Amino acid sequence: xxxxxxxxxxxxxxxxxxxxxxxxxxxxxxxxxxxxxxxxxxxxxxxxxxxxxxxxxxxxxxxxxxxxxxxxxxxxxxxxxxxxxxxxxxxxxxxxxxxxxxxxxxxxxxxxxxxxxxxxxxxxxxxxxxxxxxxxxxxxxxxxxxxxxxxxxxxxxxxxxxxxxxxxxxxxxxxxxxxxxxxxxxxxxxxxxxxxxxxxxxxxxxxxxxxxxxxxxxxxxxxxxxxxxxxxxxxxxxxxxxxxxxxxxxxxxxxxxxxxxxxxxxxxxxxxxxxxxxxxxxxxxxxxxxxxxxxxxxxxxxxxxxxxxxxxxxxxxxxxxxxxxxxxxxxxxxxxxxxxxxxxxxxxxxxxxxxxxxxxxxxxxxxxxxxxxxxxxxxxxxxxxxxxxxxxxxxxxxxxxxxxxxxx
Numbered sequence: 001x002x003x004x005x006x007x008x009x010x011x012x013x014x015x016x017x018x019x020x021x022x023x024x025x026x027x028x029x030x031x032x033x034x035x036x037x038x039x040x041x042x043x044x045x046x047x048x049x050x051x052x053x054x055x056x057x058x059x060x061x062x063x064x065x066x067x068x069x070x071x072x073x074x075x076x077x078x079x080x081x082x083x084x085x086x087x088x089x090x091x092x093x094x095x096x097x098x099x100x101x102x103x104x105x106x107x108x109x110x111x112x113x114x115x116x117x118x119x120x121x122x123x124x125x126x127x128x129x130x131x132x133x134x135x136x137x138x139x140x141x142x143x144x145x146x147x148x149x150x151x152x153x154x155x156x157x158x159x160x161x162x163x164x165x166x167x168x169x170x171x172x173x174x175x176x177x178x179x180x181x182x183x184x185x186x187x188x189x190x191x192x193x194x195x196x197x198x199x200x201x202x203x204x205x206x207x208x209x210x211x212x213x214x215x216x217x218x219x220x221x222x223x224x225x226x227x228x229x230x231x232x233x234x235x236x237x238x239x240x241x242x243x244x245x246x247x248x249x250x251x252x253x254x255x256x257x258x259x260x261x262x263x264x265x266x267x268x269x270x271x272x273x274x275x276x277x278x279x280x281x282x283x284x285x286x287x288x289x290x291x292x293x294x295x296x297x298x299x300x301x302x303x304x305x306x307x308x309x310x311x312x313x314x315x316x317x318x319x320x321x322x323x324x325x326x327x328x329x330x331x332x333x334x335x336x337x338x339x340x341x342x343x344x345x346x347x348x349x350x351x352x353x354x355x356x357x358x359x360x361x362x363x364x365x366x367x368x369x370x371x372x373x374x375x376x377x378x379x380x381x382x383x384x385x386x387x388x389x390x391x392x393x394x395x396x397x398x399x400x401x402x403x404x405x406x407x408x
Contacts, residue, residue, distance in 0.1 A: 018044060019063045039091075041067070042098055049102035053110055057103025061095055165288050168302075170295045171325060174206045174261075175332070177288045181265065182208065185281060189213050189266030194365050195259055199231055202262055203363055204383040208333050213266050216336070216383055226250060227262075234259060236282050238273065249273075251285050255293035308370055311355045319369025319378050326382055338381040338389035342396055345375035354400075361399045 041064040049057035068091070161180055167173045174192050181187045189209035193202035202218040220227045226246040230237040236251040249268060253261040263285060271277075306318035314322065326337040344354065351370060354377070358368065369378035381392060 014048070016063070018048075019067055039095075042095065045095060045099045046102050049099050050106045053107035054100075054103035056106070057099035061099035064095060065092065161284060162287060165284075165291045166294075167291065168295055168298055169325075170292045170299065171206070171329065173288060173291045173295050175329070177263070177284075178206060178208050178333075180284060181263070181281075184284075185272045185277065186269035187265045187267065187272075191264045192253070193218060193262045193264060194363075195262055196364070199259075202264075203365060204335075205261065205365065206329065206333055206335055209266065211334075214264065216385070218264075230262070231259060236278055236285070238278075251282065253285055253289045253292065255289045255296075260289075261292070308351050310352050312368070313351060313355055313377075314367065314369045316369050316371040316378065319367065319380065322367050322369075322380055326380060329382075336383060336385045338379075338384045338386045338392070340379050340381075340389045340393050342377045342379065342393060343375065344377050347400060349400075357399055358396060361395055 045057070045060045045064055048060040052059075072088075161184070164176045164180065165173055167176060178190050178192065181190055191207040191209065191214040192205040194205055195202060200220050202220065204214070204216050207214045226237055226239055226243055227250065230250050230252060234252055234254070236249065238249050239246055247264045247266050249265040251263045251265075252259040253263060272281075303314070303318065306314055308315065323337075323339055326335070329335045330337060347354065349357070355368065358377075362368075363381075365382050367380040367382075369380070370376070371378065379392070379396070381389065384392065
């Protein structure tokens with residue numbers, strides 16, 4: 001480390017006071033230092049040249065020259081003859097070169113020192129930044145380790161959820177999905193809806209909550225940005241501050257290459273709305289979609305012997321099993337359903353023709369059964385209250401009449 005002084009006033013004061021002290025001692029004690037073989041003024045020049053560089057060299061040389069001239073004047077020497085005196089010229093040149101060399105040396109040394117000091121400060125700053133970065137990394141590592149250990153979504157938990165959703169029947173997959181959302185995300189008022197082909201109507205599959213908040217049918221209007229945003233992006237969407245009369249959260253379930261179902265959630269724990277939690281929810285819903293697709297394919301494969309040849313109409317025994325399953329869902333989730341029978345013994349159409357006509361006026365989730373002994377069609381309407389069943393029956397009879405059903 002070298003001496004530095006940034007205040008010029010102190011520099012001038014030091015040099016001026018020093019030369020005055022030398023002059024006072026020289027005058028009081030009549031030392032005549034200018035006549036000494038070793039001139040003390042040389043040490044004065046060296047001191048301030050080495051201390052302050054070229055600036056100190058020039059100032060100290062100027063002050064010593066003034067002091068020397070004043071000493072000559074006090075001795076009665078003619079200053080005009082000074083220029084012709086070889087000894088005096090030698091004195092001037094000696095002191096000048098000493099000041100210049102010492103000043104140059106000091107200035108270059110100070111510049112090198114300043115460069116090294118700046119580099120050292122840069123290295124120190126980099127070290128501080130590196131230490132701070134390492135500290136943050138250590139804190140992040142601790143937090144990540146804690147998050148992994150405390151997370152509700154450890155690998156074993158995710159594996160357990162995946163196994164729970166891997167069922168053989170689509171309705172059981174949906175039931176398990178609702179339970180998973182309630183247990184893992186503390187969600188309430190949950191429903192899963194089927195999306196019709198127009199993507200403007202949602203039909204209830206399963207509901208865990210109040211019917212007033214999760215109605216049987218939802219109609220998507222043009223101004224409801226939440227639903228349109230979800231259908232457009234195909235991603236989970238959360239209600240914004242300016243959106244009213246819409247659920248808190250909706251998320252798509254994809255299978256068969258499109259959005260086939262929608263999960264509607266009215267209440268969820270605030271802490272579960274973080275991006276990490278939402279990504280986990282979307283992962284679970286994507287997996288549920290693949291499980292529903294697999295269960296549907298397996299269901300149709302296993303049900304081939306339960307279907308009337310060439311149709312998707314169940315024999316009456318298999319149809320009754322479907323009704324029993326809906327009864328269980330009604331007990332668990334208070335999910336309404338209706339059954340009704342329609343005699344077709346007087347209809348002069350094959351079952352294949354009947355199904356083609358009826359399906360045009362039915363929902364995708366409605367199920368048809370056929371009793372060959374009584375020649376009766378049975379209908380299972382999931383999510384439809386019993387008071388609307390007769391209206392459905394009237395619509396089916398009207399459909400037969402309009403679309404070609406003739407009495408035998």
